[in-house]
Amino acid sequence: MNRSTRRRPLVGLIAMAAFAAIALASAGSASAAATVVYDSDSGPLPGNVASLGYEATSTQEFGAEIGLAGSARKAVNLRFLLSSWGCESGGGTTCTKSAGATFPVDITATFYEVGNDGEPGDVVLQKSKTLPIPYRPTANNKKCNGGRWYQSSTASCFNGKAVRKSIPLGGTTVLPDDVIVSLAYNTTHHGYNPIGESAPCYTSDGGCGYDSLNFGVDNTTPTVGTQPNPDDGWWNTTVGGFYCDGGAGGTGTFRLDDDCWTGFQPYLKLTAK
Numbered sequence: 001m002n003r004s005t006r007r008r009p010l011v012g013l014i015a016m017a018a019f020a021a022i023a024l025a026s027a028g029s030a031s032a033a034a035t036v037v038y039d040s041d042s043g044p045l046p047g048n049v050a051s052l053g054y055e056a057t058s059t060q061e062f063g064a065e066i067g068l069a070g071s072a073r074k075a076v077n078l079r080f081l082l083s084s085w086g087c088e089s090g091g092g093t094t095c096t097k098s099a100g101a102t103f104p105v106d107i108t109a110t111f112y113e114v115g116n117d118g119e120p121g122d123v124v125l126q127k128s129k130t131l132p133i134p135y136r137p138t139a140n141n142k143k144c145n146g147g148r149w150y151q152s153s154t155a156s157c158f159n160g161k162a163v164r165k166s167i168p169l170g171g172t173t174v175l176p177d178d179v180i181v182s183l184a185y186n187t188t189h190h191g192y193n194p195i196g197e198s199a200p201c202y203t204s205d206g207g208c209g210y211d212s213l214n215f216g217v218d219n220t221t222p223t224v225g226t227q228p229n230p231d232d233g234w235w236n237t238t239v240g241g242f243y244c245d246g247g248a249g250g251t252g253t254f255r256l257d258d259d260c261w262t263g264f265q266p267y268l269k270l271t272a273k
Helices: 010-033
Strands: 035-039 051-053 059-067 076-084 102-114 122-135 149-151 154-159 160-168 178-184 213-218 233-237 254-256 270-271
Touching: 059 102, 059 270, 076 102, 102 160, 122 160, 149 270, 178 233, 233 270
Parallel strands: none
Antiparallel strands: 035 270, 051 213, 059 178, 059 233, 076 160, 076 213, 076 270, 102 122, 102 178, 149 154, 233 254
16 A cells, blocks of 8 residues: 555545445446346347348338337337348358457437327327448358358358347336337438439448348247237338238338238337336
8 A cells, every 4th residue: 555545544445445335236227227127138149030031121110019028118129030141241152350359330219109090199109320230251161162161069051140139228218018129220322312323332341231220020939027918929021022912002001901910020129118
């Protein structure tokens, strides 16, 4: 201990200790305040999952209805699962990715009231965040065919790579017990504001990563909360043939798409306080 430390007034040490204790208590109470009210994405991260490609299906927005557990309703954070198929360079058997390589995507999460007819009602909450999305790993042509990458922990080959991402929701907006949750983002030709073909990545060797970015949907079973209508989806695509009803209910608008989404519900985890 040096001389200046020995001479520090005792009252100062007491004040510093008290301040530290208050800070730790505040941090602990803040983190403890958030509770999981819906979770269909528990367990370890898989190598990849079934998914909906926004560029491939002319999609602007896709989502699902979820039922919230417990009584916490001030939305804190939404976690979701994406599937990244994009290569940093090349494609197929020539697909490569350097360590830590990502591409940015602006993703918007929207929460809607559920209308009496199941259609999206008023927007309750909407938040956007630009997220760094990793490219899929380099093709392993020795252990996999078709340009897939190899996951050594499961000795499995995959085309896309499952990626977990989150959007903070502020912790102030009160959600209803049942709510429609959606994700929207832009690709080269689709989304509410298509990026267009003038982006530098469009003519690059690997193309634009967002054109190969999908929303993870699979046979999810929530461990917290419920899926009130597991056969239904809520979708905005400009191609009528992609809808369950062949587009009879309209295209290019976010609406109920019922009776053909069994086993293809989004991976979501929502916390609230």
